[in-house]
Amino acid sequence: MRWAVAGYGDVVERRVLPALWALGQEPVRVWGRDGRRAARVAARHEVPYGTDDEGSLTRGVDAVYVATPVVRHVPLVRRVLAVGLPVLVEKPLAGGLRTGAVREAEGGPCAGVAYYRRLAPAVHRLREELRGSTPERVEVRFRCAFDPRPGHPMRWRTDPALSGGGVLADAASHRIDLLHLLFGRADEVRARLDRRFPEGAERSADVELRWASGLRARVLAEWSDAPPVDRFEVSGGGRVHTLDPLDSGHLRCRAATQGGPAVTQGGPAVTLGGPEAVGGGRREAEWMLPPAPNPHQPLIADFLEAIADGRPPACPLSQGHLVDEVIVAAEQSAAADCAPVRLPPPAPEDTAPLRPRRPPTTPAATAGPARPTGA
Numbered sequence: 001m002r003w004a005v006a007g008y009g010d011v012v013e014r015r016v017l018p019a020l021w022a023l024g025q026e027p028v029r030v031w032g033r034d035g036r037r038a039a040r041v042a043a044r045h046e047v048p049y050g051t052d053d054e055g056s057l058t059r060g061v062d063a064v065y066v067a068t069p070v071v072r073h074v075p076l077v078r079r080v081l082a083v084g085l086p087v088l089v090e091k092p093l094a095g096g097l098r099t100g101a102v103r104e105a106e107g108g109p110c111a112g113v114a115y116y117r118r119l120a121p122a123v124h125r126l127r128e129e130l131r132g133s134t135p136e137r138v139e140v141r142f143r144c145a146f147d148p149r150p151g152h153p154m155r156w157r158t159d160p161a162l163s164g165g166g167v168l169a170d171a172a173s174h175r176i177d178l179l180h181l182l183f184g185r186a187d188e189v190r191a192r193l194d195r196r197f198p199e200g201a202e203r204s205a206d207v208e209l210r211w212a213s214g215l216r217a218r219v220l221a222e223w224s225d226a227p228p229v230d231r232f233e234v235s236g237g238g239r240v241h242t243l244d245p246l247d248s249g250h251l252r253c254r255a256a257t258q259g260g261p262a263v264t265q266g267g268p269a270v271t272l273g274g275p276e277a278v279g280g281g282r283r284e285a286e287w288m289l290p291p292a293p294n295p296h297q298p299l300i301a302d303f304l305e306a307i308a309d310g311r312p313p314a315c316p317l318s319q320g321h322l323v324d325e326v327i328v329a330a331e332q333s334a335a336a337d338c339a340p341v342r343l344p345p346p347a348p349e350d351t352a353p354l355r356p357r358r359p360p361t362t363p364a365a366t367a368g369p370a371r372p373t374g375a
Contacts, residue, residue: 001304004029004057006076007067008041008050009153011090015296016065017045022297023304031057032068058083063307065300066090069156070164074099077111077317086110088303088313092173093320095164096327103347104317110306112313113320115177116299121289122249126234127182129241129253135183136236138217140175142167142246143230146223158197165327166201168193172221173323175232175246177315179209179217180322182234187212189341191330195222207330210340249290255283318347 003020005012008030020027027047032038035052042050049056057064057079064080066073066089074094080087081102086109093102093113104111117123146167148154156162157170168191179186186209195203204222215236231244240254292298299314306313329341 001025001062002060003027003063003065004031004061005047005065005067006031006057006072007065007069007090008032008034008038009067011296012067013041013045015294016067016300017047019294019296019300020065021045022294023300025300025304028061029056058085061085063087069162070095070169071097071099071162074102077102081105081109081111084109086303086307088112088114088300089320090114091177091320092164092169092323092327093317094324095169095173096160096324096331097164098328101321101324102317103321104312110303110313111317112303112306113315113317114296114299115174115315115320115323116295117174117178117246118181118314119298119302120247120249120291120295122243122251122287122291123178123181125251125287125289126241126243129251130182130234133239134237135215135234137215138179138183138235139231139233140172140179140217140219140221141229141231142171142175142219142221143224143226144171144228145225147225155199158201159199160201161199163201164324165331166193166197166205167203167221167223168205168207168330169327171223172205172207172219173327175219175221176207176209176323176326177319178232179219180319183211183213183215183217185322185343185346186210186217186326187343189326189329189333189343190338191333192338193330193334205330207326209326247291247295249288251287251289253285 003025005016005027017027028049030038030042030047030050031052031054033052035050038052039050063086066076066087068076070092073089077087077089091114148158158166160166163169188210189207191205191207193202193205197203203224205219207219209217230246231242232246233240233242238255242252244250302314325343329343333339333341
């Protein structure tokens with residue numbers, strides 16, 4: 001397929017364009033507001049054209065990848081869908097910009113949001129482990145250094161008018177999407193958003209999501225110079241499942257036992273050193289299921305399969321919109337001194353059961369980046 005890519009930032013250069021080439025696709029155009037920068041990025045990646053002509057984004061191509069600042073996501077997705085082309089857009093779909101929902105049409109072109117962690121092998125294993133269980137709480141912690149100075153090419157992320165929010169929209173959005181994947185749509189949100197940049201984006205977010213089932217999830221995310229953290233932990237029914245770090249593929253299960261083997265629903269555990277008693281009548285099992293070197297390769301591979309099969313991609317637009325609802329509710333709660341905010345009633349497409357997707361396992365989907373041999 002011939003692809004146009006809207007945007008020329010870090011994710012395009014490090015992940016999107018290498019993934020398209022590795023999957024045997026044909027990127028033919030890079031578009032951005034700065035035509036000279038678009039041309040430089042295109043030349044570095046052996047793409048024929050780099051341009052600032054927005055009208056060319058949908059001409060002579062079969063699909064479009066949108067990786068601009070968030071403020072342009074929804075307008076560009078609408079433009080691409082209006083001419084009947086498939087579109088895959090970076091996350092968040094809109095964040096807190098309230099640009100209005102954009103949804104896939106019945107029988108329309110394939111459209112998805114790039115929440116690529118849905119396809120991580122360790123996340124797939126965690127879904128299997130949680131099947132039939134009754135989780136009670138989830139704790140998600142994320143911290144990394146991010147403090148771009150004025151003039152830095154990533155400074156736009158500190159302006160919520162461009163980025164749709166701060167660390168909540170930029171990093172916590174991925175973790176909130178995993179909560180939706182594992183447990184469905186939440187019902188209520190409470191949040192505190194603090195330590196804002198001069199442009200207004202928050203550096204820290206403390207968000208609690210509640211489900212009618214009684215499940216509670218706390219998401220703590222911050223940009224700071226303290227030691228980095230990225231942990232996703234699910235507890236309930238005498239079991240604790242931990243992904244730590246989230247992107248390492250290291251999944252650990254601890255379970256209360258009566259002297260028997262470790263509890264590992266969904267098949268035998270591929271453990272590190274075998275189940276090990278850790279005291280107090282508890283057992284532990286571990287899995288190492290690392291993601292693809294370039295996580296956008298399985299994401300785009302799944303999108304291509306979805307087009308061919310006529311099915312939704314790993315994260316359709318309607319699911320991406322759920323994260324935006326949480327971000328908007330969190331901002332409302334923070335403005336009301338952490339008051340609870342009920343999420344709006346779900347649209348019918350938001351309550352439809354998701355078809356489970358296994359991570360693509362073809363060599364092209366999981367291999368490292370490849371370069372063309374003469375574009």
